[in-house]
Amino acid sequence: MTKLRNDWTKEEVLAIYNKPLMELLYEAASIHRENHNPNEVQVSTLISIKTGGCPEDCGYCPQAARYHTDIEKNDLLTVNQVKAMALRAKSSGSSRVCMGAAWRNVKDGQEFEDVLEMVRTINKLEMEVCCTLGMVTENQAQRLAEAGLYAYNHNLDSSEEYYNEVISTRGYEDRLQTIENVRKTNVTVCSGGIIGMGETLEDRAGMLVALSTLSPHPESVPINSLVAVEGTPLEDQKPVNMWDMIRMVATTRIVMPTTQVRLSAGRTEMSREGQAMCFFAGANSIFAGDKLLTTPNPDVNEDMKFFKEIGIIPMKPFAKKAQPETIEAKDSQYESLGEKPKWSRPDVTIERNEEAKQKAKAKNLEKA
Numbered sequence: 001m002t003k004l005r006n007d008w009t010k011e012e013v014l015a016i017y018n019k020p021l022m023e024l025l026y027e028a029a030s031i032h033r034e035n036h037n038p039n040e041v042q043v044s045t046l047i048s049i050k051t052g053g054c055p056e057d058c059g060y061c062p063q064a065a066r067y068h069t070d071i072e073k074n075d076l077l078t079v080n081q082v083k084a085m086a087l088r089a090k091s092s093g094s095s096r097v098c099m100g101a102a103w104r105n106v107k108d109g110q111e112f113e114d115v116l117e118m119v120r121t122i123n124k125l126e127m128e129v130c131c132t133l134g135m136v137t138e139n140q141a142q143r144l145a146e147a148g149l150y151a152y153n154h155n156l157d158s159s160e161e162y163y164n165e166v167i168s169t170r171g172y173e174d175r176l177q178t179i180e181n182v183r184k185t186n187v188t189v190c191s192g193g194i195i196g197m198g199e200t201l202e203d204r205a206g207m208l209v210a211l212s213t214l215s216p217h218p219e220s221v222p223i224n225s226l227v228a229v230e231g232t233p234l235e236d237q238k239p240v241n242m243w244d245m246i247r248m249v250a251t252t253r254i255v256m257p258t259t260q261v262r263l264s265a266g267r268t269e270m271s272r273e274g275q276a277m278c279f280f281a282g283a284n285s286i287f288a289g290d291k292l293l294t295t296p297n298p299d300v301n302e303d304m305k306f307f308k309e310i311g312i313i314p315m316k317p318f319a320k321k322a323q324p325e326t327i328e329a330k331d332s333q334y335e336s337l338g339e340k341p342k343w344s345r346p347d348v349t350i351e352r353n354e355e356a357k358q359k360a361k362a363k364n365l366e367k368a
C-alpha cells in the first residue's frame with residue numbers, strides 16, 4: 001500500500017505535475033491500482049435543490065445574483081420532487097446523489113429542516129447522499145450527520161492566493177472552518193477545485209497542497225475545469241487544455257492515493273479519449289445527467305455506452321465506507337441553534353467581479 005503523506009510541499013507537487021507525461025501517467029496509474037479497482041468508476045448525480053439568487057460573488061458562478069446570466073432560478077424543491085429525481089438517478093445507474101443549494105451558508109429554519117428530510121429520504125433509498133449548501137456550523141454538520149449524510153462538499157476552489165482574486169465575500173479560512181466542522185462528525189469530506197480560471201501552475205499546486213496537508217485527506221476531491229458562462233467575471237477564459245486536466249488528475253491521485261478523484265464540470269468539452277486517460281490516471285468518479293447544477297454535462301445514456309466500450313463498471317454505493325444510520329427528527333439529540341456565522345473578508349473588492357456586477361445592472365435596466 002502507498003504511504004499516505006500530509007506534508008507535501010508546493011515544490012514537490014509542481015515537480016510531479018511537470019514530469020514527462022508518460023512517467024506521470026505510469027506513476028499515477030500504479031498508485032491508482034494499488035488503492036482502487038481501476039475498472040470501477042462511481043456515477044453521481046447532482047441535483048440543484050435551490051438554483052440562483054446567491055449573495056456570494058464567486059467569479060466563475062452563474063448562480064451569483066449580482067451577475068447577469070440566463071439561468072432559470074428556483075426556490076427550494078420539495079422533498080417529494082427530490083425523491084423522484086433521486087429515484088430516476090438510481091435507475092439510470094447513479095449510486096450517489098449530491099444536492100446543491102445556492103446559499104452562502106446554511107441557515108437554521110424550515111428550509112434546513114426540509115434539507116434534513118431530503119437527506120433521510122435519499123439515505124433510505126440506499127444511495128450515498130452528499131450536500132453542498134455553503135458554510136455550515138458544527139451543530140448543523142452534526143444534524144446532517146444524524147440524518148444520514150454520507151459526504152459534505154465544500155470546495156477550496158484554488159490556492160489561497162488565487163482564491164482571493166476570485167471571491168471577495170468570504171475567505172479561505174471560512175472554507176477551511178467548514179471542512180473542520182464537517183470533520184468533527186462521521187460525514188466524509190468532499191473538497192476540490194476548478195482549473196482554467198486564470199490561475200498559475202503554482203496555484204494549482206498550492207490548492208493540492210492545501211488539500212493534501214489536511215489530515216486525513218478529503219475522501220473525495222472533485223477536479224473541475226471552468227465552464228466559462230457569459231455574464232460572469234470569468235466569461236472570457238479559454239477552455240482548459242486536455243493535457244492540463246490529465247496532469248491535474250494524475251497529480252491529485254499521486255498526492256492523495258486513497259481519495260476518490262472526481263472528474264467534474266467541463267466534461268462536455270473533453271474527448272472520450274481524454275476522459276479515458278483521466279480514468280487511467282486515477283479519476284474514479286463522474287457526475288451524470290445533462291446538467292451540472294446549471295452548466296451542460298454529457299447525457300447519462302451516452303456515459304453508460306462509453307463505460308461499456310472501455311470496460312468500466314459503475315461503482316456500487318458504500319463501496320468505500322458503510323452506509324450511515326438515519327436518525328429520525330423526533331429522536332435527534334441536536335436542536336436548531338439559529339447561529340449566524342460571520343464572513344472574514346469584509347470591505348474587499350475584486351475589480352473584475354465589480355465590473356461584471358455593474359454590467360449586469362446596466363443590462364437589467366435596459367430590459368426594464
Ligand code: SF4
Pocket residue numbers: 054055056057058061062063064101102103104134
Ligand atoms: S459557487 Fe456557490 S456560493 Fe459561490 S456564487 Fe455560486 S452558488 Fe453561491
